Amino acid sequence: MARQLFFDDEKAFLEQLEQLLADGTPRAQLQVRMPYHSAKAEELLEGKPSKVAGFALGGALAGFGGGFLLAALTSLDWPIITGGKPIVAVPPFLLIGYLMTILLGSLASFAGFLLLARLPGIDALIEDQDFEPRFVITITDEVAPCTTLN
Amino acid sequence: MHNRPSAQRIEQDVLSAMNRPSPRYLGCILLAGLLFLGGMGLWGRQIALGMGVAGISHPVGWGVYIADFVFWVGIAHSGTLISAVLFIFRARFRTSFNRAAEAMTIFALMVAGLFPLIHLGRVWLAYYLFPYPNQRQLWVNFRSPLVWDVFAVSTYMLVSLVFFYVGMMPDLAITARHRPGVIGRIYRILSLGWTGNLQQWRHYAKLTFFLAAFATPLVASVHSIVSWDFAVSIIPGWHTTIFAPYFVAGAILSGTAMVLTLVIPMRRWLNLERYIPVDHIEAIAKILLLTSLIVSFAYIVEQGLAFYSGNLFEMEQFRFRALGDYRLLFWTMVSCNSLLPLGLFVRRLRRNLTFLFVLSLLVNVGMWLERFVIVVTSLARDFDPYAWGDYTPSLTEIGVTAGSFGLFFLLFLLFIKLLPVLSITEIKER
Numbered sequence: 333m334a335r336q337l338f339f340d341d342e343k344a345f346l347e348q349l350e351q352l353l354a355d356g357t358p359r360a361q362l363q364v365r366m367p368y369h370s371a372k373a374e375e376l377l378e379g380k381p382s383k384v385a386g387f388a389l390g391g392a393l394a395g396f397g398g399g400f401l402l403a404a405l406t407s408l409d410w411p412i413i414t415g416g417k418p419i420v421a422v423p424p425f426l427l428i429g430y431l432m433t434i435l436l437g438s439l440a441s442f443a444g445f446l447l448l449a450r451l452p453g454i455d456a457l458i459e460d461q462d463f464e465p466r467f468v469i470t471i472t473d474e475v476a477p478c479t480t481l482n
Numbered sequence: 483m484h485n486r487p488s489a490q491r492i493e494q495d496v497l498s499a500m501n502r503p504s505p506r507y508l509g510c511i512l513l514a515g516l517l518f519l520g521g522m523g524l525w526g527r528q529i530a531l532g533m534g535v536a537g538i539s540h541p542v543g544w545g546v547y548i549a550d551f552v553f554w555v556g557i558a559h560s561g562t563l564i565s566a567v568l569f570i571f572r573a574r575f576r577t578s579f580n581r582a583a584e585a586m587t588i589f590a591l592m593v594a595g596l597f598p599l600i601h602l603g604r605v606w607l608a609y610y611l612f613p614y615p616n617q618r619q620l621w622v623n624f625r626s627p628l629v630w631d632v633f634a635v636s637t638y639m640l641v642s643l644v645f646f647y648v649g650m651m652p653d654l655a656i657t658a659r660h661r662p663g664v665i666g667r668i669y670r671i672l673s674l675g676w677t678g679n680l681q682q683w684r685h686y687a688k689l690t691f692f693l694a695a696f697a698t699p700l701v702a703s704v705h706s707i708v709s710w711d712f713a714v715s716i717i718p719g720w721h722t723t724i725f726a727p728y729f730v731a732g733a734i735l736s737g738t739a740m741v742l743t744l745v746i747p748m749r750r751w752l753n754l755e756r757y758i759p760v761d762h763i764e765a766i767a768k769i770l771l772l773t774s775l776i777v778s779f780a781y782i783v784e785q786g787l788a789f790y791s792g793n794l795f796e797m798e799q800f801r802f803r804a805l806g807d808y809r810l811l812f813w814t815m816v817s818c819n820s821l822l823p824l825g826l827f828v829r830r831l832r833r834n835l836t837f838l839f840v841l842s843l844l845v846n847v848g849m850w851l852e853r854f855v856i857v858v859t860s861l862a863r864d865f866d867p868y869a870w871g872d873y874t875p876s877l878t879e880i881g882v883t884a885g886s887f888g889l890f891f892l893l894f895l896l897f898i899k900l901l902p903v904l905s906i907t908e909i910k911e912r
Contacts, residue, residue, distance in 0.1 A: 340488070340489070363679065363680070364679065364680050365677060365678045365679050365680075366678050366680070366683055367489060367678060367907065367910055368652075368683075368907045368908070368910050368911040369683040369684075369686065369687045369911070370683070371687070373680065374680065374683070374684050374687075377680055378680065378684055381688075382684055382685050382687075382688035384685050384688040384689050384692060385688065385692070388692040388696075392696075399633075402613065402624075403624035406613055406621035406622070406624070407621070407624060407625075409619070409621060410619065410620060410621055414623055414625055414626075415625060415626075417625045421624075421625050424624055424625050424630065425624060427630055427633075427707070428624055428630070428633055430703070431630075431633045431634055431637045431703075432633070432637075434637055434641060434696045434697075434699065434700060435636075435637040435640060435641065437692070437696050438640070438641045438644055438645075438692075438693055438696045438697070439640070439644065441689055441692045441693060441696070442644050442648065442689065442693075444685075444689075445648075445685045445686065445688075445689040446674075448681070448685045449681055449682045449684075449685040449686065450681065450682075451674040451675065451676070451682070452671075452674040452675050453674065453675030453676070453677060454675065455675070456670075456675030456676070456677050457670060457671060457674075457675040460667075460670065461675070461677050462655075462658075462659045462677070463652060463655035463656055463658070463659060463673070463676055463677055463678045464677075464678065465489045465490060465493060465656070465659075466489070
């Protein structure tokens with residue numbers, strides 16, 4: 333049966349977390365909920381960096397290529413010279429590529445976040461789980477060697 | 483913050499702004515709503531009767547509607563500056579303003595986006611602006627700055643919306659906890675079931691960083707692109723390389739002024755003095771002062787370059803601005819944007835909220851006039867004296883402009899009652 337520890341203070345929460353890890357509690361048995369992001373807690377419990385960066389990079393590259401190609405290929409599709417500029421006018425088409433880099437980079441990052449953070453959280457929505465105002469440590473194994481619970 | 487309040491206290495204080503509306507609030511809603519409806523009515527009249535009801539004609543084919551567009555895009559800028567740029571620089575004072583400024587960005591862009599449609603006249607053809615496969619086998623002209631504008635403003639709108647929504651997800655979950663019944667459920671659904679576990683926060687932190695990184699160049703690029711609507715032409719007074727930084731500085735000046743216009747009364751009426759300290763407002767006032775100095779420098783440079791160039795058309799254009807038919811507007815602009823903000827060098831004035839509020843209103847007047855002066859004077863006096871002419875906005879244009887302010891304030895007032903006006907999560911963190 334899981335046990336839950338509640339903390340109003342980030343410092344006490346982090347000390348308890350460090351203590352649990354020092355006492356040998358496996359990371360897999362520790363779940364935390366926090367009222368705001370704690371980089372220290374992330375460092376203690378998660379070794380790997382977030383993969384959102386990959387989505388951002390993928391979206392940005394697709395946006396740049398897609399934006400430039402959209403401008404270039406549609407101009408070639410109806411090759412009419414306007415303003416004395418070449419059909420494939422690189423500076424303005426780079427601008428479209430730049431704007432699409434930002435747009436698709438942002439949207440892909442958001443999509444990646446939803447995917448990686450498993451949102452929408454259907455369980456939380458069905459069970460009406462609250463976003464706690466306190467720091468919470470849940471120890472999923474009852475035999476966790478913890479001696480300094482409060 | 484001194485005497486740091488508890489997490490519960492922060493939640494209650496911020497969410498109490500969403501309680502039952504007061505008669506004063508309802509009065510403001512009514513006023514803004516009437517202005518908006520009046521503006522919509524006049525736009526409807528313009529659609530029915532044609533563009534003749536607007537004052538724009540030859541030679542001034544761009545008038546108040548384009549000035550309004552540039553003004554509202556500029557207002558949008560400080561939201562991104564405060565939420566993204568100051569996030570990257572880890573400026574703590576941003577937490578007092580970021581939510582309101584982000585909301586302001588979105589509402590200003592919604593209003594700005596209407597003006598190209600209003601100016602278009604035949605609004606039902608607006609879809610021609612977007613590239614899509616069609617039976618005419620025609621595509622938009624990507625070499626035109628007007629198409630760059632479509633892409634810039636659309637990108638800005640979507641990125642700002644994502645940033646605004648992502649920043650609010652944890653706060654929506656907090657609101658859900660405080661609101662019983664169906665309303666609480668709606669907020670919970672809007673929060674996508676946010677519970678604040680490590681996986682969510684871990685990716686959230688990364689996402690916020692990337693969104694800020696993507697949005698930061700937009701602060702410089704969007705208004706640069708808007709400025710190129712003018713600068714890539716050959717019209718005297720428009721065809722100048724300083725337009726991009728000049729417009730960006732002006733945008734941030736007007737945006738920070740609008741933040742002060744909105745936040746100073748909001749802070750008092752919603753009892754948020756504890757969370758929006760005067761120190762933080764002073765920091766915004768310093769940004770306003772800095773951007774005012776940059777804009778003043780640009781005013782001097784463009785006058786200086788016009789006369790140093792020896793180009794007769796440029797010289798006549800800038801003489802006309804300062805001494806011609808629109809001189810009153812020009813000097814009001816200089817007074818509001820360059821002279822009055824100099825008072826902010828005095829610390830006591832920077833911390834005087836009444837002064838700041840009045841100044842912010844005057845700066846907004848000045849910035850609107852700046853756009854009017856830039857758009858209209860250059861068209862009124864271009865190369866050929868035979869084609870010179872004056873322009874006076876019609877009542878329709880003035881009414882539609884007033885309606886745009888009505889829409890903007892209406893949206894902001896609704897935002898105050900429907901969503902947390904401060905970032906609860908970030909206030910807890912600071």
